[in-house]
Amino acid sequence: MPDATPASAAACVLQPVLFIPHGAGPCFFMDWSPADTWNEMAEFLAGAAGTLPEKPRAIMLISGHWQAPAFSVTASACPELIYDYHGFPPHTYQLAYPAPGDAALAARMAHRLADAGLQSALDAERGLDHGVFIPLKLMFPAADIPVVQLSLRADLDPAAHLAAGAALAGLRAEGVLIIGSGMSFHNMRGYGDARYTAPSEAFDEWLTDAVQADPLQRNASLRQWDGAPYAHHCHPPGQEEHLMPLLVAAGAAGKDRGRRIYSQQVMKTRLSAFRFG
Numbered sequence: 001m002p003d004a005t006p007a008s009a010a011a012c013v014l015q016p017v018l019f020i021p022h023g024a025g026p027c028f029f030m031d032w033s034p035a036d037t038w039n040e041m042a043e044f045l046a047g048a049a050g051t052l053p054e055k056p057r058a059i060m061l062i063s064g065h066w067q068a069p070a071f072s073v074t075a076s077a078c079p080e081l082i083y084d085y086h087g088f089p090p091h092t093y094q095l096a097y098p099a100p101g102d103a104a105l106a107a108r109m110a111h112r113l114a115d116a117g118l119q120s121a122l123d124a125e126r127g128l129d130h131g132v133f134i135p136l137k138l139m140f141p142a143a144d145i146p147v148v149q150l151s152l153r154a155d156l157d158p159a160a161h162l163a164a165g166a167a168l169a170g171l172r173a174e175g176v177l178i179i180g181s182g183m184s185f186h187n188m189r190g191y192g193d194a195r196y197t198a199p200s201e202a203f204d205e206w207l208t209d210a211v212q213a214d215p216l217q218r219n220a221s222l223r224q225w226d227g228a229p230y231a232h233h234c235h236p237p238g239q240e241e242h243l244m245p246l247l248v249a250a251g252a253a254g255k256d257r258g259r260r261i262y263s264q265q266v267m268k269t270r271l272s273a274f275r276f277g
Helices: 007-011 039-051 103-115 130-139 158-174 194-212 215-223 244-253
Strands: 017-021 058-068 071-074 120-123 147-153 176-182 258-266 269-276
Touching (some): 017 039, 039 130, 058 130, 058 158, 058 244, 103 120, 130 176, 147 158, 147 244, 158 215, 194 215, 194 258, 194 269, 215 244
Parallel strands (some): 017 176, 058 176, 071 120
16 A cells, blocks of 8 residues: 655645653643642643644654554544543543544554554554643644554664654654653652652753764664663663653654753653754
8 A cells, every 4th residue: 555645745844853741640630739840841831832833734642651562553533532540530530632533644654664664553442541632632732633643662672663753754744743752751769759869860961962962873872771871760671661752753853953842850850851853
């Protein structure tokens, strides 16, 4: 089946690539103590759409909350929501985000991945997890842009995730906004623990330097991210999936250099967001 590029793509402005933090569960839609814990992150997400060159034709989002044996793509025309968080107030399980899917875009994604030698699959049953709909409720509250989610590959191989991003980079010229949704620090025991403040700061500075480097050096550094200072303090084995969306984003960036666009100490740990292009 040919990978037909939409005719309207020629009129699109090249979209950037983003890596964003999605917070803790439905954190932006409930009360916390202290009350301003997530305010700055919420403001950053709410302002992100205003920095884009034009409204995206579609959104392709990679979340740290979906892993599959092969790179998989949501193919439902009307994806449901997956409330994959636990112990939060009842109203957070009633949150809505009725964005449409895009089966044609999903098929093109699977085709591009296969052309790059990466096994891929379409999943017509899978909905959107909270790593998708929670940040998008702030970024694009009208829910009027088609959303397609890409899974991580369960082996979490850095080179494979960079390659997946590179295979999908051409979608940017079709007006597709590529977003990696994860956390630059993801150690569940570390949040709120002052012993992790200095390690998170050191890792974040390494990560920022890596993202902002020449693209060849950037990708080489990210392939070896686990050799960074305090890498396994910040992303211990079994929790490193929240960093992998950044690698897909970096792969999709191509020759575009990255830069840090948000950074804050939240719950005693440093969290950052990055933009390419």
